[in-house]
Amino acid sequence: xxxxxxxxxxxxxxxxxxxxxxxxxxxxxxxxxxxxxxxxxxxxxxxxxxxxxxxxxxxxxxxxxxxxxxxxxxxxxxxxxxxxxxxxxxxxxxxxxxxxxxxxxxxxxxxxxxxxxxxxxxxxxxxxxxxxxxxxxxxxxxxxxxxxxxxxxxxxxxxxxxxxxxxxxxxxxxxxxxxxxxxxxxxxxxxxxxxxxxxxxxxxxxxxxxxxxxxxxxxxxxxxxxxxxxxxxxxxxxxxxxxxxxxxxxxxxxxxxxxxxxxxxxxxxxxxxxxxxxxxxxxxxxxxxxxxxxxxxxxxxxxxxxxxxxxxxxxxxxxxxxxxxxxxxxxxxxxxxxxxxxxxxxxxxxxxxxxxxxxxxxxxxxxxxxxxxxxxxxxxxxxxxxxxxxxxxxxxxxxxxxxxxxxxxxxxxxxxxxxxxxxxxxxxxxxxxxxxxxxxxxxxxxxxxx
Amino acid sequence: xxxxxxxxxxxxxxxxxxxxxxxxxxxxxxxxxxxxxxxxxxxxxxxxxxxxxxxxxxxxxxxxxxxxxxxxxxxxxxxxxxxxxxxxxxxxxxxxxxxxxxxxxxxxxxxxxxxxxxxxxxxxxxxxxxxxxxxxxxxxxxxxxxxxxxxxxxxxxxxxxxxxxxxxxxxxxxxxxxxxxxxxxxxxxxxxxxxxxxxxxxxxxxxxxxxxxxxxxxxxxxxxxxxxxxxxxxxxxxxxxxxxxxxxxxxxxxxxxxxxxxxxxxxxxxxxxxxxxxxxxxxxxxxxxxxxxxxxxxxxxxxxxxxxxxxxxxxxxxxxxxxxxxxxxxxxxxxxxxxxxxxxxxxxxxxxxxxxxxxxxxxxxxxxxxxxxxxxxxxxxxxxxxxxxxxxxxxxxxxxxxxxxxxxxxxxxxxxxxxxxxxxxxxxxxxxxxxxxxxxxxxxxxxxxxxxxxxxxxxxxxxxxxxxxxxxxxxxxxxxxxxxxxxxxxxxxxxxxxxxxxxxx
Numbered sequence: 001x002x003x004x005x006x007x008x009x010x011x012x013x014x015x016x017x018x019x020x021x022x023x024x025x026x027x028x029x030x031x032x033x034x035x036x037x038x039x040x041x042x043x044x045x046x047x048x049x050x051x052x053x054x055x056x057x058x059x060x061x062x063x064x065x066x067x068x069x070x071x072x073x074x075x076x077x078x079x080x081x082x083x084x085x086x087x088x089x090x091x092x093x094x095x096x097x098x099x100x101x102x103x104x105x106x107x108x109x110x111x112x113x114x115x116x117x118x119x120x121x122x123x124x125x126x127x128x129x130x131x132x133x134x135x136x137x138x139x140x141x142x143x144x145x146x147x148x149x150x151x152x153x154x155x156x157x158x159x160x161x162x163x164x165x166x167x168x169x170x171x172x173x174x175x176x177x178x179x180x181x182x183x184x185x186x187x188x189x190x191x192x193x194x195x196x197x198x199x200x201x202x203x204x205x206x207x208x209x210x211x212x213x214x215x216x217x218x219x220x221x222x223x224x225x226x227x228x229x230x231x232x233x234x235x236x237x238x239x240x241x242x243x244x245x246x247x248x249x250x251x252x253x254x255x256x257x258x259x260x261x262x263x264x265x266x267x268x269x270x271x272x273x274x275x276x277x278x279x280x281x282x283x284x285x286x287x288x289x290x291x292x293x294x295x296x297x298x299x300x301x302x303x304x305x306x307x308x309x310x311x312x313x314x315x316x317x318x319x320x321x322x323x324x325x326x327x328x329x330x331x332x333x334x335x336x337x338x339x340x341x342x343x344x345x346x347x348x349x350x351x352x353x354x355x356x357x358x359x360x361x362x363x364x365x366x367x368x369x370x371x372x373x374x375x376x377x378x379x380x381x382x383x384x385x386x387x388x389x390x391x392x393x394x395x396x397x398x399x400x401x402x403x404x405x406x407x408x409x410x411x412x413x414x415x416x417x418x419x420x421x422x423x424x425x426x427x428x429x430x431x432x433x434x435x436x437x438x439x440x441x442x443x444x445x446x447x448x449x450x
Numbered sequence: 451x452x453x454x455x456x457x458x459x460x461x462x463x464x465x466x467x468x469x470x471x472x473x474x475x476x477x478x479x480x481x482x483x484x485x486x487x488x489x490x491x492x493x494x495x496x497x498x499x500x501x502x503x504x505x506x507x508x509x510x511x512x513x514x515x516x517x518x519x520x521x522x523x524x525x526x527x528x529x530x531x532x533x534x535x536x537x538x539x540x541x542x543x544x545x546x547x548x549x550x551x552x553x554x555x556x557x558x559x560x561x562x563x564x565x566x567x568x569x570x571x572x573x574x575x576x577x578x579x580x581x582x583x584x585x586x587x588x589x590x591x592x593x594x595x596x597x598x599x600x601x602x603x604x605x606x607x608x609x610x611x612x613x614x615x616x617x618x619x620x621x622x623x624x625x626x627x628x629x630x631x632x633x634x635x636x637x638x639x640x641x642x643x644x645x646x647x648x649x650x651x652x653x654x655x656x657x658x659x660x661x662x663x664x665x666x667x668x669x670x671x672x673x674x675x676x677x678x679x680x681x682x683x684x685x686x687x688x689x690x691x692x693x694x695x696x697x698x699x700x701x702x703x704x705x706x707x708x709x710x711x712x713x714x715x716x717x718x719x720x721x722x723x724x725x726x727x728x729x730x731x732x733x734x735x736x737x738x739x740x741x742x743x744x745x746x747x748x749x750x751x752x753x754x755x756x757x758x759x760x761x762x763x764x765x766x767x768x769x770x771x772x773x774x775x776x777x778x779x780x781x782x783x784x785x786x787x788x789x790x791x792x793x794x795x796x797x798x799x800x801x802x803x804x805x806x807x808x809x810x811x812x813x814x815x816x817x818x819x820x821x822x823x824x825x826x827x828x829x830x831x832x833x834x835x836x837x838x839x840x841x842x843x844x845x846x847x848x849x850x851x852x853x854x855x856x857x858x859x860x861x862x863x864x865x866x867x868x869x870x871x872x873x874x875x876x877x878x879x880x881x882x883x884x885x886x887x888x889x890x891x892x893x894x895x896x897x898x899x900x901x902x903x904x905x906x907x908x909x910x911x912x913x914x915x916x917x918x919x920x921x922x923x924x925x926x927x928x929x930x931x932x933x934x935x936x937x938x939x940x941x942x943x944x945x946x947x948x949x950x951x952x953x954x955x
Contacts, residue, residue, distance in 0.1 A: 208711040
């Protein structure tokens with residue numbers, strides 16, 4: 001049975017990373033390195049490239065008992081230098097383990113890496129082990145942005161948990177000064193053989209040098225599309241549809257009366273949010289378009305936002321799927337992320353299909369996306385950094401808007417139920433996923449319907 | 451009317467009211483601040499594209515975008531910058547081809563072309579001397595004429611992007627263009643190509659300058675010598691885009707044929723896509739081989755779609771393909787297939803590693819999957835006629851259109867640009883889309899491109915385009931190409947509809 005499932009594997013898009021790649025951050029403190037490192041990692045994992053961040057500051061916190069002051073970072077503090085070097089080496093060793101145990105394709109090495117010497121060490125290490133290296137340098141001299149960074153992520157750092165705000169800011173600024181003394185940015189001339197991207201002032205300008213392969217090209221494209229302007233993304237499903245009511249999946253039915261009511265409530269809710277210049281996106285399916293129509297504003301239709309194609313199971317109830325395709329039904333429960341419906345799609349396929357949507361969401365500011373259950377799960381998994389394992393079981397009930405607002409290194413989620421009753425369409429993973437299970441066991445978790 | 455609005459979404463700060471919607475009650479407003487909508491409009495499904503659109507009294511209203519994404523809310527003027535022989539025209543033509551293929555109406559305006567039409571006969575580099583008053587006047591006039599045509603294209607002819615291909619090497623000239631754009635509400639994006647490698651420049655001159663009309667009556671040496679002097683004329687007044695002085699402009703500076711890029715102030719989606727594309731193309735010589743899977747069981751029965759295996763003849767093709775590739779002696783050939791049995795079986799015969807792409811799967815014929823044309827005519831005569839009326843945009847019920855296919859294939863094209871030698875084993879509709887990209891075919895021509903079974907197309911980039919070699923591997927197969935019949939009316943007889951169906955079992 002396992003072999004049957006593996007026949008259905010094979011991701012939609014070839015993996016283009018042959019050698020493991022190290023993405024090496026470069027930049028003074030409070031230049032957004034960790035922000036970029038975490039965001040990039042989240043994106044790469046979502047599109048199916050196993051990636052992990054190694055934050056050297058974390059190693060330093062683990063190695064030293066507690067943080068005293070910026071003096072630790074003085075370039076003439078030999079004791080501290082020793083510790084910092086050994087932390088970097090410990091991190092590199094872990095990078096090696098991560099790659100050789102065959103787990104990862106990409107590592108993001110998150111540290112200041114501001115000296116030639118440190119970068120040489122990393123390059124030597126990478127060469128020894130056959131890893132590619134791609135540098136991401138963040139350069140920023142806008143004092144306001146730096147102050148904003150310090151406020152958002154440094155004050156809450158474990159380093160400053162026993163300090164008051166002013167002390168913390170003063171200390172951190174001195175810390176930055178320590179690094180400034182020895183900072184050598186990537187050089188256009190001397191480093192012309194390295195592969196890197198330099199990001200100036202949060203993306204108003206980029207310098208890109210020697211992109212070596214597909215994944216580096218994708219990374220550059222992603223980094224050039226993200227921004228830090230505050231905004232919110234609203235995710236919602238279409239209003240309850242006729243097929244929802246009868247417990248059928250897929251299809252292209254219209255809204256039920258309850259669904260129409262939701263659409264109207266959605267309009268009220270969005271108006272109360274008082275957003276200037278809101279973009280509204282729907283799929284090409286009737287139910288999302290009908291929902292958007294009730295808002296009375298322009299909207300764009302994306303075919304890529306269409307619900308997952310259930311192939312031969314389109315328009316069926318779960319009971320009918322169990323009856324006609326019991327083996328398929330079981331296989332799906334065994335690996336819901338990778339399982340592809342016959343003549344249909346898998347969640348894995350969906351993610352590939354949705355990548356341009358995510359890219360455009362990154363470019364945009366305030367957006368409302370009216371989509372479908374599986375689609376919404378995929379988008380949500382991207383924003384909330386959920387694994388392939390969790391993704392297909394994320395709860396995305398009808399008539400509930402999720403408001404996502406980027407904050408610090410992650411995303412704040414507000415779940416807003418608009419008080420219009422709807423059927424439940426969420427089917428949990430049943431206990432028995434074996435092909436030889438009883439129908440009753442398979443249908444245990446099917447939600448009620450007409 | 452300044453901007454075309456009927457099928458565009460102008461979703462910028464002030465959404466434009468579509469002309470016909472002015473009288474309806476749901477005209478778009480700024481954001482969501484104070485709008486109380488009337489009852490939601492009824493929806494009707496456009497029979498050709500199967501797109502749901504609002505309608506009134508059963509008739510579709512002028513609807514806002516069904517585009518996949520709003521590329522930009524105003525027309526864009528791409529302006530090349532650089533000394534002669536730096537690849538500006540190469541980039542302009544390639545970019546134009548790409549944008550048109552993904553559905554963004556784009557046209558290039560080559561000022562040198564205007565000059566040739568005006569001056570008729572090119573004498574020598576002296577025309578370009580910076581102290582040649584007569585020459586300067588003519589060149590300025592040509593630039594103006596070109597800009598005028600740009601304006602017409604972007605405001606009256608439905609163009610979305612215009613590529614203004616000229617040296618534009620002085621800040622003064624660029625300032626003129628920027629003002630022109632501002633007056634007309636166009637965004638400007640500069641593409642500068644900087645290159646000092648004498649080998650690359652020499653190669654450029656050999657590839658595209660020697661065959662230029664300017665040098666029709668010169669021998670190679672004379673032409674090269676004159677052209678090098680021409681370049682010198684521009685060098686002294688060349689002001690490259692500057693990090694500081696030009697920090698408010700939107701541009702990409704391409705250095706040394708793509709080794710390094712400087713990107714400044716990308717304003718919107720289309721600029722972002724353009725930058726991504728420019729950063730992925732290269733000029734290393736290579737060949738791309740396109741072919742279909744070997745003949746399949748369903749092919750033989752005249753059925754479309756499905757996921758059947760190869761016939762004996764199809765398998766024979768696989769073997770012949772393997773032999774053919776060997777004679778080509780290609781180092782490091784990548785082989786790509788779809789995830790359908792017939793392409794994978796074909797690749798298996800090659801005995802080399804291959805990668806499967808789901809997006810290379812054949813067009814989804816929805817409810818018509820596995821049908822013969824005769825059956826489609828029988829069960830869905832209306833659909834069959836609509837398809838003949840607009841084969842590019844027609845979407846099968848619960849299926850796809852060629853237009854959808856192009857969207858889906860864009861990542862394949864992007865990766866083909868990055869790669870070197872590649873063999874793509876795919877399907878009829880897919881191959882037509884890929885071929886249309888390389889050979890710059892229109893949406894009208896694309897669905898009727900001839901891509902017969904058991905024939906390999908070898909594409910080799912040369913000068914500004916692509917050389918095509920069609921190699922039939924001499925294995926018999928059915929013909930699967932159905933020409934557009936004469937009568938495409940919904941009211942036509944079955945016989946008329948089936949006139950062009952190729953023979954099958």
